[in-house]
Amino acid sequence: MHKIYSRPRIRIPKVLINGEVLNNHKNKKIAKIIIILIIAFSTVKIVLDAVYPIFDTLCEAKAKSIATIVSNEQATNVMKEHSYDELFTLEKDNNNNITMVKSNVLAINEIISDVAVKIQEDIDNRGRENIEIAIRQFYWV
Numbered sequence: 486m487h488k489i490y491s492r493p494r495i496r497i498p499k500v501l502i503n504g505e506v507l508n509n510h511k512n513k514k515i516a517k518i519i520i521i522l523i524i525a526f527s528t529v530k531i532v533l534d535a536v537y538p539i540f541d542t543l544c545e546a547k548a549k550s551i552a553t554i555v556s557n558e559q560a561t562n563v564m565k566e567h568s569y570d571e572l573f574t575l576e577k578d579n580n581n582n583i584t585m586v587k588s589n590v591l592a593i594n595e596i597i598s599d600v601a602v603k604i605q606e607d608i609d610n611r612g613r614e615n616i617e618i619a620i621r622q623f624y625w626v
């Protein structure tokens with residue numbers, strides 16, 4: 486019988502360490518596991534790097550939204566307790582024209598401090614807010 490095609494096989498010598506032959510099958514398994522772990526950690530890193538700016542922007546927008554809502558609510562609540570006449574005094578001349586507007590600095594400072602304290606209390610009482618990331622935000626659509 487004639488051989489149509491044949492080539493000699495390459496024989497790789499066995500590696501000896503401390504007089505023992507390395508188990509090639511075991512080394513292949515370890516190499517595969519290491520490569521899989523490297524790919525897995527790289528994938529996680531890439532995904533987290535992509536998600537972080539989106540998440541950061543959403544958190545900042547949510548915090549501004551909460552702060553605006555709380556400050557408006559608390560300013561309205563505090564101002565319900567006060568009237569314009571408490572804050573300002575109008576002085577008029579003989580012709581009933583306004584000549585001077587005096588401000589009551591103590592009442593104004595009290596309102597400012599009350600608003601700030603109530604805003605902080607409301608934000609502290611709210612606790613944590615949930616933030617969700619829509620899949621479409623990954624595609625910048």
